Amino acid sequence: xxxxxxxxxxxxxxxxxxxxxxxxxxxxxxxxxxxxxxxxxxxxxxxxxxxxxxxxxxxxxxxxxxxxxxxxxxxxxxxxxxxxxxxxxxxxxxxxxxxxxxxxxxxxxxxxxxxxxxxxxxxxxxxxxxxxxxxxxxxxxxxxxxxxxxxxxxxxxxxxxxxxxxxxxxxxxxxxxxxxxxxxxxxxxxxxxxxxxxxxxxxxxxxxxxxxxxxxxxxxxxxxxxxxxxxxxxxxxxxxxxxxxxxxxxxxxxxxxxxxxxxxxxxxxxxxxxxxxxxxxxxxxxxxxxxxxxxxxxxxxxxxxxxxxxxxxxxxxxxxxxxxxxxxxxxxxxxxxxxxxxxxxxxxxxxxxxxxxxxxxxxxxxxxxxxxxxxxxxxxxxxxxxxxxxxxxxxxxxxxxxxxxxxxxxxxxxxxxxxxxxxxxxxxxxxxxxxxxxxxxxxxxxxxxxxxxxxxxxxxxxxxxxx
RNA sequence: GCAGGGGUGGUCGAGUGGUUAAUGGCACCGGGCUGUAAACCCGGCAGACGAAAGUCUUACGUAGGUUCAAAUCCUACCCCCUGCA
Numbered sequence: 001x002x003x004x005x006x007x008x009x010x011x012x013x014x015x016x017x018x019x020x021x022x023x024x025x026x027x028x029x030x031x032x033x034x035x036x037x038x039x040x041x042x043x044x045x046x047x048x049x050x051x052x053x054x055x056x057x058x059x060x061x062x063x064x065x066x067x068x069x070x071x072x073x074x075x076x077x078x079x080x081x082x083x084x085x086x087x088x089x090x091x092x093x094x095x096x097x098x099x100x101x102x103x104x105x106x107x108x109x110x111x112x113x114x115x116x117x118x119x120x121x122x123x124x125x126x127x128x129x130x131x132x133x134x135x136x137x138x139x140x141x142x143x144x145x146x147x148x149x150x151x152x153x154x155x156x157x158x159x160x161x162x163x164x165x166x167x168x169x170x171x172x173x174x175x176x177x178x179x180x181x182x183x184x185x186x187x188x189x190x191x192x193x194x195x196x197x198x199x200x201x202x203x204x205x206x207x208x209x210x211x212x213x214x215x216x217x218x219x220x221x222x223x224x225x226x227x228x229x230x231x232x233x234x235x236x237x238x239x240x241x242x243x244x245x246x247x248x249x250x251x252x253x254x255x256x257x258x259x260x261x262x263x264x265x266x267x268x269x270x271x272x273x274x275x276x277x278x279x280x281x282x283x284x285x286x287x288x289x290x291x292x293x294x295x296x297x298x299x300x301x302x303x304x305x306x307x308x309x310x311x312x313x314x315x316x317x318x319x320x321x322x323x324x325x326x327x328x329x330x331x332x333x334x335x336x337x338x339x340x341x342x343x344x345x346x347x348x349x350x351x352x353x354x355x356x357x358x359x360x361x362x363x364x365x366x367x368x369x370x371x372x373x374x375x376x377x378x379x380x381x382x383x384x385x386x387x388x389x390x391x392x393x394x395x396x397x398x399x400x401x402x403x404x405x406x407x408x409x410x411x412x413x414x415x416x417x418x419x420x421x422x423x424x425x426x427x428x429x430x431x432x433x434x435x436x437x438x439x440x441x442x443x444x445x446x447x448x449x450x451x452x453x454x455x456x457x458x459x460x461x462x463x464x465x466x467x
Numbered sequence: 468g469c470a471g472g473g474g475u476g477g478u479c480g481a482g483u484g485g486u487u488a489a490u491g492g493c494a495c496c497g498g499g500c501u502g503u504a505a506a507c508c509c510g511g512c513a514g515a516c517g518a519a520a521g522u523c524u525u526a527c528g529u530a531g532g533u534u535c536a537a538a539u540c541c542u543a544c545c546c547c548c549u550g551c552a
Binding site: 040042043044045049050067069072099101102104105106108109110113125126127152155157282308310311312313314339340341342343344345348360361362363364366367368369370371372373382384385386417419421423424 | 495496497498499500501502503504505506507508
């Protein structure tokens, strides 16, 4: 129990529209409203590589939530440093929501540098080789110091092709770690160890001396076609795309979340939140549906603010991944966000949404940008290819991002081939736009019940290949 | 002019009688990248034929020579660098 916020949740999820298993909704967090389905750019080291926060916040990209990584920030600069600087938001000046991965994925990706025991994981730092110990408790403590808005439980991510026995052991360990995560997390919230609490003064939320917390966000999506079947009076969302006041309403109440203007007539919905961190559980079990189902049931028993599917896209066949999602996602709590961790390609996002997933994250748009790959409505484009040397077309003829409106493939290739950092910056910008804009179109499609057509057309076009 | 050093594949640069179609870097060409050990990693890179193993041709300034065998040794020539005149 959080004494000062009895009854209030850290996070609220509401569904605005559904089509088949796909859902369009809103996640209310203490740092703003997130329209779902959502793609979260990965910002491991408190930075989304290659993009300024201004660009992420601006209308063009309008990323509502990004990721941070517990393991990386714990090693460098260190949890104590970030705590001393007031938390990760204040440290980097990011004003919107942040989800932090627990370090669980590093248990998998740093395979040769770690040793797993019941207690936790002994890592050899990839930076200097020193020995470090991470456990559910440590992960929760670090994430409290970071002050992220959504905390992930500490899990073990087994290889995609794990045999049933191994996957079960791993799943059981993850469940025990989940329980320990929950316990330590709750203690830390009671102790107010979370640095991400939004300060309130004069009816405004403030996170630093000068910057008011950007608690509200513009209504980004055109959602006037929300069906009448949606609950409550907010069936019509007008003025799509218009700027809504960024300032907090003159409310004197504690943490409410945002004037995200939903309806021209209806009272903007204000949801009061607890101003504490939210905690998500992670379902494991590799490709074994029976294990996944059991993992889900027992994770829900522990109780979390949202549920993630972990351990996918880690070596298993793609069709297997889709099957697992299809089997498990619909069984996840309807009233909580469903998060597919680490996925994926544009096609994966569409297929995930079609199976009921609300949240995604992936390094693909940012990492691949730095290695010369643009993702377009016509599939992958390798800017290094000689065929683009004098190609004066934009990366993607259908893309409306500022890079595509201004630069040619020939120029971008030149920048890449000469090793200019601007190549990475521009490709990152384009790729993030493509991912975020695709999700915006997905949301619109679900709200107007066109998702099925959208999905078919999107996949057909992307399969056609780059001209 | 004299003395010394040197000319190697797109480029820089190893290699001093056979295991060398010639190490390596760069450039170039192609591929990969899914909760970021990633501005990274992998492959190709004389030509022709072949699915491949492989076969043939042409190559270490130029032209000769020694040798079973030469990028490697010898001779002449051409060119470059440094020093002295």
